Amino acid sequence: MAKDTLTITDNRTGKQYEIPIEHNAIRTADLHQIKVSEDDFGMMAYDPAYLNTASCRSAITFIDGDKGILRYRGYPIEQLAEKASFLEVAYLLFEGELPTKAQLERWESDVRSHTYVHTNILKFLEGYRYDAHPMGVLLGATAALSTFYPDAKHIEDPACRYLQRVRLMAKLPTIAAFAFRHSRGLPFVFPRNELNYIGNYVNMTFEIGGKHEPNPVLQRALEILLILHADHEQNCSTSAVRAVGSSHVDPFSAVSAGIAALYGPLHGGANEAVLEMLDEIGDKKNIPAFISEGKGGKGRLMGFGHRVYKSYDPRAKLIKKVAYDVFEQTGLNPKLEIALELERIALEDDYFIKRKLYPNVDFYSGLIYQAMGYPTDYFTVLFAIGRLPGWVAQWEEMLRDKDQKIARPRQIYIGYDQREFVPMAMRGDK
Ligand code: ACO
Numbered sequence: 001m002a003k004d005t006l007t008i009t010d011n012r013t014g015k016q017y018e019i020p021i022e023h024n025a026i027r028t029a030d031l032h033q034i035k036v037s038e039d040d041f042g043m044m045a046y047d048p049a050y051l052n053t054a055s056c057r058s059a060i061t062f063i064d065g066d067k068g069i070l071r072y073r074g075y076p077i078e079q080l081a082e083k084a085s086f087l088e089v090a091y092l093l094f095e096g097e098l099p100t101k102a103q104l105e106r107w108e109s110d111v112r113s114h115t116y117v118h119t120n121i122l123k124f125l126e127g128y129r130y131d132a133h134p135m136g137v138l139l140g141a142t143a144a145l146s147t148f149y150p151d152a153k154h155i156e157d158p159a160c161r162y163l164q165r166v167r168l169m170a171k172l173p174t175i176a177a178f179a180f181r182h183s184r185g186l187p188f189v190f191p192r193n194e195l196n197y198i199g200n201y202v203n204m205t206f207e208i209g210g211k212h213e214p215n216p217v218l219q220r221a222l223e224i225l226l227i228l229h230a231d232h233e234q235n236c237s238t239s240a241v242r243a244v245g246s247s248h249v250d251p252f253s254a255v256s257a258g259i260a261a262l263y264g265p266l267h268g269g270a271n272e273a274v275l276e277m278l279d280e281i282g283d284k285k286n287i288p289a290f291i292s293e294g295k296g297g298k299g300r301l302m303g304f305g306h307r308v309y310k311s312y313d314p315r316a317k318l319i320k321k322v323a324y325d326v327f328e329q330t331g332l333n334p335k336l337e338i339a340l341e342l343e344r345i346a347l348e349d350d351y352f353i354k355r356k357l358y359p360n361v362d363f364y365s366g367l368i369y370q371a372m373g374y375p376t377d378y379f380t381v382l383f384a385i386g387r388l389p390g391w392v393a394q395w396e397e398m399l400r401d402k403d404q405k406i407a408r409p410r411q412i413y414i415g416y417d418q419r420e421f422v423p424m425a426m427r428g429d430k
Contacts, residue, residue, distance in 0.1 A: 065308035090389035114170035115191035143256035177204030231390030237261035271366035273302040303363030310356035
């Protein structure tokens, strides 16, 4: 009769073990009982980079990488991108349900009343060099928020967690806009709370001399991009937030760990790398040679490939559509032509087909951000604003999960056995 268990035979000892299966997974702690002798530590699972290890159970985001499906709390990303606002999606990620009209109004109003940052933050933002990478600025300033709100450490209190959620959602765009202004040597523009979330952010970045003409098409395009980035289950930055948060540090510190992870070129930094790559290619005629170099481990096609998606990233599909809306407003970005041709050639190439390498979310997003007027090194900051609700929702889910403890992986030690200290005089001249 079929049973939800796995029977393991240890051929070293001939012993058999029956291990329960739940959600198509075994608990690796159950392997611990598999021992050769009493003083043996017990068997572990070796899984560098967590290729096949679930670190949690989560009810937030569903991905089917083979079919190209992404859903937040059960709602398809395509529907959310078309019909919802970013704050509505954030509410959905936090609370598990779409808000009623009254709930959304309250949530928007709470966020709106926390958009200002302490003026001391302005002082140390001014201390960054003029060419400081805005992601480094965002990282430092977000971590610093924990010193302004020491009450945030009461993470066991749901009301306190709600307040930090509001503060993070409200203040991150303000800090991000200040980082933008700093990099251009422009004076900071303070929040205007009669504007909506996106409108206020765009105004803080682009207002000059008290004036900014809002473009609703571009603002909606930015909002869609933020929605598409809002969560992506246990990616590198979210896992960083969960791991750091598992020490029960305050959420500002945990989120800054997520920002640090996102800074890396293999994660959020990829859209910046895509534009550099398109600049390097320079002309359509250079694409075939460039693609050949991107094969066989010599280099990589940035914006291609994904740990989870082994088909077209559903976010990339939606972003490609948004790109056309944006370019209608701003005029065509000549790099789009190179990108489209690069995609076409790569998708017909055996190397990419065999490895199931398709454009990911970052392939087209950089082109859009550039058309909107953001410099390349700022793209990842926009990603961070989008990913924030995911980080915070996952952090709260982790805190409420009775299965979770402080994250502390095991290792397989492959170094020396004990050896005697060698005095300096006896170490030779190497
Ligand atoms: N260009 C060329 N070859 C690639 C690429 C690429 N972009 N991505 C993967 N490969 C190849 C690898 O060389 C490897 O080939 P091999 O089997 O012959 O050795 C194979 O495909 C599998 O690659 P892995 O590195 O094992 O895949 P992994 O799941 O670890 O990496 C990653 C995923 C990091 C996204 C990778 O595809 C990559 O570096 N892409 C470029 C950077 C990028 O666009 N990052 C953004 C990701 S999306 C996001 O963070 C929002």
